[in-house]
Amino acid sequence: xxxxxxxxxxxxxxxxxxxxxxxxxxxxxxxxxxxxxxxxxxxxxxxxxxxxxxxxxxxxxxxxxxxxxxxxxxxxxxxxxxxxxxxxxxxxxxxxxxxxxxxxxxxxxxxxxxxxxxxxxxxxxxxxxxxxxxxxxxxxxxxxxxxxxxxxxxxxxxxxxxxxxxxxxxxxxxxxxxxxxxxxxxxxxxxxxxxxxxxxxxxxxxxxxxxxxxxxxxxxxxxxxxxxxxxxxxxxxxxxxxxxxxxxxxxxxxxxxxxxxxxxxxxxxxxxxxxxxxxxxxxxxxxxxxxxxxxxxxxxxxxxxxxxxxxxxxxxxxxxxxxxxxxxxxxxxxxxxxxxxxxxxxxxxxxxxxxxxxxxxxxxxxxxxxxxxxxxxxxxxxxxxxxxxxxxxxxxxxxxxxxxxxxxxxxxxxxxxxxxxxxxxxxxxxxxxxxxxxxxxxxxxxxxxxxxxxxxxxxxxxxxxxxxxx
RNA sequence: GCUCCCUUCGUCUAUCGGUCAGGACGCCAGAUUUUCAAUCUGGAAAGACGGGUUCGAUUCCCGUAGGGAGUACCA
Numbered sequence: 001x002x003x004x005x006x007x008x009x010x011x012x013x014x015x016x017x018x019x020x021x022x023x024x025x026x027x028x029x030x031x032x033x034x035x036x037x038x039x040x041x042x043x044x045x046x047x048x049x050x051x052x053x054x055x056x057x058x059x060x061x062x063x064x065x066x067x068x069x070x071x072x073x074x075x076x077x078x079x080x081x082x083x084x085x086x087x088x089x090x091x092x093x094x095x096x097x098x099x100x101x102x103x104x105x106x107x108x109x110x111x112x113x114x115x116x117x118x119x120x121x122x123x124x125x126x127x128x129x130x131x132x133x134x135x136x137x138x139x140x141x142x143x144x145x146x147x148x149x150x151x152x153x154x155x156x157x158x159x160x161x162x163x164x165x166x167x168x169x170x171x172x173x174x175x176x177x178x179x180x181x182x183x184x185x186x187x188x189x190x191x192x193x194x195x196x197x198x199x200x201x202x203x204x205x206x207x208x209x210x211x212x213x214x215x216x217x218x219x220x221x222x223x224x225x226x227x228x229x230x231x232x233x234x235x236x237x238x239x240x241x242x243x244x245x246x247x248x249x250x251x252x253x254x255x256x257x258x259x260x261x262x263x264x265x266x267x268x269x270x271x272x273x274x275x276x277x278x279x280x281x282x283x284x285x286x287x288x289x290x291x292x293x294x295x296x297x298x299x300x301x302x303x304x305x306x307x308x309x310x311x312x313x314x315x316x317x318x319x320x321x322x323x324x325x326x327x328x329x330x331x332x333x334x335x336x337x338x339x340x341x342x343x344x345x346x347x348x349x350x351x352x353x354x355x356x357x358x359x360x361x362x363x364x365x366x367x368x369x370x371x372x373x374x375x376x377x378x379x380x381x382x383x384x385x386x387x388x389x390x391x392x393x394x395x396x397x398x399x400x401x402x403x404x405x406x407x408x409x410x411x412x413x414x415x416x417x418x419x420x421x422x423x424x425x426x427x428x429x430x431x432x433x434x435x436x437x438x439x440x441x442x443x444x445x446x447x448x449x450x451x452x453x454x455x456x457x458x459x460x461x462x463x464x465x466x467x468x469x470x
Numbered sequence: 471g472c473u474c475c476c477u478u479c480g481u482c483u484a485u486c487g488g489u490c491a492g493g494a495c496g497c498c499a500g501a502u503u504u505u506c507a508a509u510c511u512g513g514a515a516a517g518a519c520g521g522g523u524u525c526g527a528u529u530c531c532c533g534u535a536g537g538g539a540g541u542a543c544c545a
Contacts, residue, residue, distance in 0.1 A: 013545045048544055105543075112541095121472040122541065142543055160475070169473050169541095177543040184545045208474060208540045231476075232538075240538075266482095269494090273483055276493045295483075298538070302481045305495045311508080356507040366506090385505090415504090430504030442506045 006038025007198045010064075010071070011078075011188065013045040014056035017249040018063030020301070021203060021233045021241060024267045028230060029201045030069045031268070031289040041195055042071040046079045047187050063250040066328065068260050068282070076195070078187050085182035088190050088220065089143045089175045097219030098175055100141040101128040123171040143176035145185075147215055155210045158228035158291040165211050173212055185209065189216040192225060201228045204298075228291055231271050231298040238300055254332045257359030259325050261317065262310040269309075270299045279312040310358040319350040322363070329360045345371045352448045369438035369449050374457075375464040376439035385441070386465065390432035393422065395466045397429060398459055406455045411447045436465035 010026035012018065018026075033040035042064075046052035061075070092098035103111075108124050115122045126144060128136075148167045155163050175186040182190075188209075192200060200210075207229045217224050235241050241248060253263055264282050272295070274280075274288040314322070323343065330337055338346060346353075349370035350363070357363045364371075378386060397418055404414040415433075419426050433446045437458065443449060450458045 011545090015545080045545060051544075101543095108543090116471065119471055123472085124542095163474070165473065171541080174543050179543080181543085183543070188545085203539090204475070205539050206545095209545095211474085212540095229475085234538085236481085238537080269482065271482090276484060278482085278494045292486095297476055299482065302495070305482065308495055315508095356509095358507090362507085381505090425504095427504055434505060440505090444505095446504055 004198055005196075006033050006036045007041065007196050008033040008038065008201055009041040009043050009192070009195060009197050010069075011043040011045050011191075011202075012060050013048065013051070014053060014060060015048070015051045016056055016059070017251065018060040019241070019248050020250055020253075020267075022060075023063060023067060023250040023263075024233060024270060025201065025203055025230065026064060026069055027067065027264060027267050028272070028289070028294075029199075030071075031286055032199060032201060035286040035289050038198070039072040040069070041073060041197070042075040043191055043195070044075050044077050045184060045188070046077055047082070047182055047184060049079070049181075052079070059249075059251075066254055066260055067250065067263060076191065078191060081187070081191060081194075082181055084194070085187050085190050086176060086180060089182070089186060092145070092175065092216075092219050093143060095219070097146050098143050099126075099129055099131075099146055099172075100133075100136060101126040101144045101172075101174075102137055102139055102141045103128065121169065123169070126172055129172060140178040142174045142178050144172040145175055145212075145215055145219065147172050147212075153211050153214060155214050155224075155227060157207070157210065158226060159294050159296060160207065160229055163207065163211070165208075170208075170212055170215070175216075185212060186216065189213045189220075189222075193217070193220070193222050197225050199226045199228060201230060204229045204231050228294070230294055231296055233270060234298045234300045236301055236303075251332060254329060257329055257361045258306065258310055259313055259317065259322075259360065261313040262306070265313060266306050266309045270301075271295050279309065307358040311356070314354050314357045314359075314363065317354070319347055319354075322350055322354065322360075323347050326360050326363070342371050349452060352444045352452055355444065365440075365442060366444055368440060369443050370452060372439065374461060375468075376436065376461060378435050378439050379441070381441035382435035382439055385432045385435040390428070391466055393424070393429060394432055394436060394462055396422075397433070398462045398466070401450075401455070401459060401462070404455070406451055406458070408445075408447045408451045411450050415447070433462075436461050 008029040010022075010029050012022055030040045032038070044057055046057070057075075064071070089098060093100070103124075103126055111124055112122045129144070129146060147170050151167045153165045153167060153170060157163055173185050174183050176182055210227045210229065214224055233241060250263070261282065264285065265280060268285045268289070269278065272289065272293050274293055277284075277288070280288075317325070323346070326346070327337060346367050349367045353363050353367035353370070355366070357366060397415070400414055400418045404410055415429060416426065419429055430446050434443050434449075435441065437443070437446060437449045437453070453461070
């Protein structure tokens, strides 16, 4: 282990929302830095002026914020550093590792077509590479990297290990466009260098770029960062993620009701593992995360597994935290916020309602008995449990409840005794009881609900049903 | 086309030459049971294929197939 401080970065291009793959890349970078007392930085790669928008930048920041991935310092705009990039290109021009190329787009296209037709690699070979500068026309030009034509280009990757390209299979990439703006290849290298980035953790789709970019590092005589190219995430059908798969954006998961802690755990396990550990906290992930645990093959999204992870995390979330998650969830699905009274009722019922919930809406559903108000109208399924017989039984139960202590244990005993006396099964009482207490067929334990509601409210709901049943 | 990468149960994965190939989700069966769940017990389920190397390969090497990425004055 080197003693240089760890600096990682997430460098999205602001052309859309933060997608699930990008979120995981950001998370891995965050984990690596945070687990080692390093810095995690954010750089917005907005050199493509036509496609970059401030809205997309905001959306990405929102996504990271929701996931709880905090970054150090201010996000860096790559575009604003254009003059520094041009300066580096100029240095390369001066030290002979780059050249001006006056070929027009049409000429390049013709070259490629010919090459392709002849079955050759379609890498453009500029006639200006070794041309005498004196013969240069007074025309717009790009600045190209002078890629080596002999030997091999080798990159050491933490995950792929040694990756090599034969010189000549990497082209003379454009560093500066004809309008003087930098391309991604140049800008990314210069920024990573200037920001002191020690570890570049990014998607597998950049593996070849590591080879290309290493040439720029060498041209400038800069130390290379540690590269780690992580496998991509595929859709449930194993194909590349696309619109067809839905749930592409990280915020779509909030809209479905998954909590941030759930997503962090699930995302961490997609492509990374720590022995047989499946369910863990973000703190543990920070301690454990390292390159040897990262796999090589792309992973697929599995919502069933995600649900299961949610079960674990909701159960262990603290109530105040869950209330915040629920508020964010409601905003995301464009539902009105909870009023103070309902919120208070919900929070009080959380210890009961979060039991067995995988997603936020599950909690809301189970908490309805506490957030709703009398009289409770039984929904269709609940109504099936109510008939003249069951209502009569409930009426009799009410009497038994008059003298009960309203805690779970005593209530269980009282109701069990009552059932024994009547010679009926517990279920024959519990189900209609659930219907009158919550108006639903899906709700927490009837004893939990009564203990939570208290004697007065519980009996009032029983009486509502009895009155209506007459 | 060319360059590079990848390949263990349906899915996520463990294994770092010798294991009855382990775990998790899901699935199936059973238990529990006041609903949906949850919980508990048990079960089926995998090394893409073909060659090597080796006393011995899932593990190392080569090839094939399949998948992916790149091949832009996009990032």
